[in-house]
Amino acid sequence: MTAQFIAIEGPNAVGKTTIAELLADRLAAIGDIGVHLTGEPTRTPLGQVVRRQEGMLHGRALALALAADRYAHVETEIIPQLDDGRHVVTARYLPSSLVLQRIDGLDLDEIWLYNRYVLPATVIYLEDDPATIRGRLGQRATLSRLEASGSPERELTLYREAKAFLDVQEWKQHIINCAGRTPDQVVGDILGALISAVL
Numbered sequence: 001m002t003a004q005f006i007a008i009e010g011p012n013a014v015g016k017t018t019i020a021e022l023l024a025d026r027l028a029a030i031g032d033i034g035v036h037l038t039g040e041p042t043r044t045p046l047g048q049v050v051r052r053q054e055g056m057l058h059g060r061a062l063a064l065a066l067a068a069d070r071y072a073h074v075e076t077e078i079i080p081q082l083d084d085g086r087h088v089v090t091a092r093y094l095p096s097s098l099v100l101q102r103i104d105g106l107d108l109d110e111i112w113l114y115n116r117y118v119l120p121a122t123v124i125y126l127e128d129d130p131a132t133i134r135g136r137l138g139q140r141a142t143l144s145r146l147e148a149s150g151s152p153e154r155e156l157t158l159y160r161e162a163k164a165f166l167d168v169q170e171w172k173q174h175i176i177n178c179a180g181r182t183p184d185q186v187v188g189d190i191l192g193a194l195i196s197a198v199l
Protein backbone atom coordinates (compact mmCIF):
# COMPACT_ATOMS: atom_id res chain seq x y z
CA MET A 1 0.00 0.00 0.00
CA THR A 2 1.38 3.48 -0.80
CA ALA A 3 1.23 6.17 1.93
CA GLN A 4 -2.42 6.86 2.74
CA PHE A 5 -4.02 9.88 4.38
CA ILE A 6 -6.87 8.55 6.51
CA ALA A 7 -9.34 10.57 8.60
CA ILE A 8 -11.36 8.85 11.34
CA GLU A 9 -14.69 10.56 11.81
CA GLY A 10 -17.99 10.15 13.60
CA PRO A 11 -20.08 11.51 16.47
CA ASN A 12 -18.59 12.47 19.84
CA ALA A 13 -17.79 9.30 21.82
CA VAL A 14 -18.29 6.89 18.89
CA GLY A 15 -14.66 5.76 19.33
CA LYS A 16 -12.56 7.95 16.99
CA THR A 17 -9.56 8.32 19.33
CA THR A 18 -9.56 4.62 20.25
CA ILE A 19 -9.88 3.43 16.67
CA ALA A 20 -7.37 5.93 15.23
CA GLU A 21 -4.72 4.73 17.74
CA LEU A 22 -5.42 1.06 17.05
CA LEU A 23 -5.50 1.57 13.30
CA ALA A 24 -2.12 3.35 13.46
CA ASP A 25 -0.71 0.40 15.47
CA ARG A 26 -2.09 -2.17 13.03
CA LEU A 27 -0.83 -0.27 9.98
CA ALA A 28 2.62 0.02 11.61
CA ALA A 29 2.60 -3.72 12.35
CA ILE A 30 2.08 -4.45 8.65
CA GLY A 31 5.59 -3.11 8.60
CA ASP A 32 6.37 -1.92 5.10
CA ILE A 33 5.63 1.75 5.78
CA GLY A 34 5.70 4.08 8.83
CA VAL A 35 2.62 5.68 10.39
CA HIS A 36 2.05 9.17 11.78
CA LEU A 37 -0.91 9.55 14.18
CA THR A 38 -2.44 12.98 14.63
CA GLY A 39 -5.75 14.72 15.30
CA GLU A 40 -7.72 17.97 15.16
CA PRO A 41 -7.85 20.49 16.69
CA THR A 42 -4.08 19.95 16.61
CA ARG A 43 -1.69 19.76 19.55
CA THR A 44 0.11 22.87 18.21
CA PRO A 45 -0.18 26.19 20.09
CA LEU A 46 -2.83 27.31 17.56
CA GLY A 47 -4.85 24.10 18.00
CA GLN A 48 -4.64 24.36 21.78
CA VAL A 49 -5.95 27.92 21.66
CA VAL A 50 -8.85 26.82 19.43
CA ARG A 51 -9.66 23.96 21.84
CA ARG A 52 -9.59 26.25 24.87
CA GLN A 53 -11.65 28.94 23.13
CA GLU A 54 -14.49 26.66 21.98
CA GLY A 55 -16.69 27.92 24.80
CA MET A 56 -16.07 31.55 23.81
CA LEU A 57 -15.69 31.50 20.01
CA HIS A 58 -18.87 30.73 18.14
CA GLY A 59 -20.10 30.13 14.60
CA ARG A 60 -18.05 31.85 11.90
CA ALA A 61 -15.14 32.87 14.13
CA LEU A 62 -14.71 29.31 15.42
CA ALA A 63 -15.09 27.84 11.90
CA LEU A 64 -12.34 30.12 10.60
CA ALA A 65 -10.04 29.37 13.55
CA LEU A 66 -10.52 25.62 12.99
CA ALA A 67 -9.87 26.04 9.25
CA ALA A 68 -6.64 27.97 9.98
CA ASP A 69 -5.50 25.20 12.32
CA ARG A 70 -6.39 22.65 9.61
CA TYR A 71 -4.47 24.41 6.81
CA ALA A 72 -1.41 24.67 9.06
CA HIS A 73 -1.85 20.99 9.95
CA VAL A 74 -1.91 20.05 6.26
CA GLU A 75 1.05 22.24 5.28
CA THR A 76 3.39 21.72 8.21
CA GLU A 77 2.62 18.16 9.26
CA ILE A 78 0.40 16.04 7.00
CA ILE A 79 2.04 16.72 3.61
CA PRO A 80 5.62 16.47 4.98
CA GLN A 81 4.78 13.11 6.63
CA LEU A 82 3.19 11.76 3.43
CA ASP A 83 6.17 13.06 1.43
CA ASP A 84 8.45 11.11 3.78
CA GLY A 85 6.47 7.99 2.84
CA ARG A 86 4.41 7.54 6.04
CA HIS A 87 0.70 6.84 6.36
CA VAL A 88 -1.08 9.66 8.22
CA VAL A 89 -4.05 8.82 10.46
CA THR A 90 -5.98 11.77 11.90
CA ALA A 91 -8.78 11.67 14.47
CA ARG A 92 -11.13 14.34 13.06
CA TYR A 93 -10.64 16.44 9.92
CA LEU A 94 -12.82 18.51 7.57
CA PRO A 95 -15.98 16.34 7.96
CA SER A 96 -16.01 17.31 11.67
CA SER A 97 -16.43 20.93 10.58
CA LEU A 98 -19.18 19.96 8.09
CA VAL A 99 -21.06 18.55 11.10
CA LEU A 100 -20.11 20.54 14.19
CA GLN A 101 -19.95 23.99 12.59
CA ARG A 102 -23.42 23.25 11.15
CA ILE A 103 -24.63 22.52 14.68
CA ASP A 104 -23.01 25.88 15.50
CA GLY A 105 -25.19 27.66 12.91
CA LEU A 106 -23.28 27.68 9.58
CA ASP A 107 -24.46 26.03 6.37
CA LEU A 108 -22.47 23.46 4.38
CA ASP A 109 -21.53 25.88 1.59
CA GLU A 110 -20.00 28.41 3.97
CA ILE A 111 -18.02 25.73 5.85
CA TRP A 112 -16.80 24.34 2.52
CA LEU A 113 -15.77 27.83 1.41
CA TYR A 114 -13.35 28.02 4.36
CA ASN A 115 -11.98 24.50 3.81
CA ARG A 116 -12.11 23.92 0.07
CA TYR A 117 -8.34 23.89 -0.51
CA VAL A 118 -7.48 21.23 2.10
CA LEU A 119 -5.89 17.97 1.02
CA PRO A 120 -8.58 15.33 0.38
CA ALA A 121 -8.45 12.39 2.80
CA THR A 122 -9.83 8.89 2.72
CA VAL A 123 -12.58 9.31 5.31
CA ILE A 124 -13.73 6.53 7.63
CA TYR A 125 -17.12 7.33 9.19
CA LEU A 126 -17.70 5.37 12.40
CA GLU A 127 -21.34 4.73 13.25
CA ASP A 128 -22.95 3.04 16.26
CA ASP A 129 -26.29 2.72 17.96
CA PRO A 130 -27.26 6.21 19.31
CA ALA A 131 -28.06 4.71 22.74
CA THR A 132 -24.54 3.24 22.95
CA ILE A 133 -22.98 6.58 22.04
CA ARG A 134 -25.21 8.42 24.52
CA GLY A 135 -24.20 6.00 27.26
CA ARG A 136 -20.52 6.74 26.63
CA LEU A 137 -21.11 10.50 26.57
CA GLY A 138 -22.91 10.17 29.91
CA GLN A 139 -19.74 8.75 31.43
CA ARG A 140 -17.74 11.88 30.60
CA ALA A 141 -17.19 14.22 33.53
CA THR A 142 -17.61 17.33 31.36
CA LEU A 143 -18.85 18.00 27.86
CA SER A 144 -17.60 20.79 25.61
CA ARG A 145 -20.12 23.40 24.39
CA LEU A 146 -20.56 21.60 21.04
CA GLU A 147 -20.66 18.14 22.63
CA ALA A 148 -23.47 19.38 24.84
CA SER A 149 -25.42 21.10 22.05
CA GLY A 150 -25.62 18.19 19.57
CA SER A 151 -27.05 14.70 20.03
CA PRO A 152 -25.86 11.33 18.69
CA GLU A 153 -28.88 11.13 16.36
CA ARG A 154 -28.29 14.61 14.95
CA GLU A 155 -24.55 14.06 14.51
CA LEU A 156 -25.14 10.72 12.73
CA THR A 157 -27.60 12.41 10.35
CA LEU A 158 -25.27 15.34 9.68
CA TYR A 159 -22.32 12.98 9.09
CA ARG A 160 -24.39 11.18 6.41
CA GLU A 161 -25.04 14.59 4.82
CA ALA A 162 -21.34 15.49 5.05
CA LYS A 163 -20.50 12.22 3.29
CA ALA A 164 -22.99 12.96 0.50
CA PHE A 165 -21.47 16.46 0.14
CA LEU A 166 -17.93 15.07 -0.11
CA ASP A 167 -19.03 12.31 -2.52
CA VAL A 168 -19.77 15.15 -4.96
CA GLN A 169 -16.16 16.34 -4.41
CA GLU A 170 -15.07 12.75 -5.21
CA TRP A 171 -13.46 12.09 -1.81
CA LYS A 172 -12.84 8.39 -1.01
CA GLN A 173 -15.13 7.47 1.89
CA HIS A 174 -16.28 4.41 3.85
CA ILE A 175 -18.96 3.96 6.52
CA ILE A 176 -18.02 1.44 9.21
CA ASN A 177 -20.72 0.09 11.53
CA CYS A 178 -19.25 -0.38 15.03
CA ALA A 179 -22.42 -1.74 16.67
CA GLY A 180 -21.55 -4.84 18.66
CA ARG A 181 -17.98 -4.87 17.28
CA THR A 182 -14.84 -4.75 19.41
CA PRO A 183 -12.23 -2.10 18.54
CA ASP A 184 -10.07 -4.89 17.02
CA GLN A 185 -12.95 -5.97 14.80
CA VAL A 186 -13.67 -2.37 13.78
CA VAL A 187 -10.04 -1.86 12.75
CA GLY A 188 -10.14 -5.15 10.82
CA ASP A 189 -13.19 -3.85 8.94
CA ILE A 190 -11.41 -0.56 8.19
CA LEU A 191 -8.31 -2.35 6.87
CA GLY A 192 -10.57 -4.53 4.71
CA ALA A 193 -12.28 -1.46 3.26
CA LEU A 194 -8.95 0.31 2.63
CA ILE A 195 -7.36 -2.70 0.97
CA SER A 196 -10.35 -3.47 -1.24
CA ALA A 197 -10.39 0.20 -2.33
CA VAL A 198 -6.77 0.06 -3.55
CA LEU A 199 -7.01 -3.37 -5.23
Ligand SMILES: Nc1ncnc2c1ncn2[C@@H]1O[C@H](COP(=O)(O)OP(=O)(O)O)[C@@H](O)[C@H]1O
Pocket residue numbers: 010011012013014015016017018019136178181182183186
Ligand atom coordinates in the same frame (compact mmCIF):
# COMPACT_ATOMS: atom_id res chain seq x y z
N1 LIG B 1 -15.82 -0.61 19.34
C1 LIG B 1 -15.90 -0.28 20.64
N2 LIG B 1 -16.48 -1.11 21.52
C2 LIG B 1 -16.57 -0.78 22.83
N3 LIG B 1 -16.12 0.37 23.37
C3 LIG B 1 -15.53 1.24 22.56
C4 LIG B 1 -15.37 0.97 21.15
N4 LIG B 1 -14.74 2.05 20.59
C5 LIG B 1 -14.52 2.92 21.60
N5 LIG B 1 -14.98 2.44 22.77
C6 LIG B 1 -14.96 3.15 24.09
O1 LIG B 1 -15.82 4.28 23.96
C7 LIG B 1 -15.31 5.38 24.69
C8 LIG B 1 -15.22 6.61 23.79
O2 LIG B 1 -14.21 6.38 22.82
P1 LIG B 1 -13.30 7.56 22.26
O3 LIG B 1 -12.28 6.88 21.40
O4 LIG B 1 -12.81 8.46 23.34
O5 LIG B 1 -14.37 8.36 21.37
P2 LIG B 1 -14.25 9.72 20.54
O6 LIG B 1 -12.79 9.96 20.29
O7 LIG B 1 -15.05 9.43 19.30
O8 LIG B 1 -14.91 10.77 21.40
C9 LIG B 1 -13.98 4.94 25.29
O9 LIG B 1 -14.21 4.56 26.64
C10 LIG B 1 -13.61 3.72 24.45
O10 LIG B 1 -12.84 2.79 25.20
Ligand SMILES: Cc1cn([C@H]2C[C@H](O)[C@@H](COP(=O)(O)OP(=O)(O)O)O2)c(=O)[nH]c1=O
Pocket residue numbers: 012017039040041051054066092093094095096097098100101144145146147
Ligand atom coordinates in the same frame (compact mmCIF):
# COMPACT_ATOMS: atom_id res chain seq x y z
C1 LIG C 1 -11.84 19.19 14.31
C2 LIG C 1 -13.02 19.92 14.89
C3 LIG C 1 -13.25 19.91 16.26
N1 LIG C 1 -14.30 20.60 16.78
C4 LIG C 1 -14.53 20.57 18.25
C5 LIG C 1 -15.29 19.35 18.74
C6 LIG C 1 -14.89 19.16 20.16
O1 LIG C 1 -15.80 19.85 21.01
C7 LIG C 1 -13.53 19.83 20.22
C8 LIG C 1 -12.41 18.86 20.50
O2 LIG C 1 -12.56 17.69 19.73
P1 LIG C 1 -12.53 16.24 20.40
O3 LIG C 1 -12.43 15.25 19.32
O4 LIG C 1 -13.66 16.07 21.37
O5 LIG C 1 -11.16 16.28 21.17
P2 LIG C 1 -10.56 15.34 22.24
O6 LIG C 1 -11.34 14.05 22.24
O7 LIG C 1 -9.15 15.18 21.76
O8 LIG C 1 -10.67 16.13 23.51
O9 LIG C 1 -13.32 20.53 18.96
C9 LIG C 1 -15.16 21.29 15.94
O10 LIG C 1 -16.11 21.93 16.41
N2 LIG C 1 -14.95 21.30 14.60
C10 LIG C 1 -13.90 20.65 14.03
O11 LIG C 1 -13.73 20.70 12.79
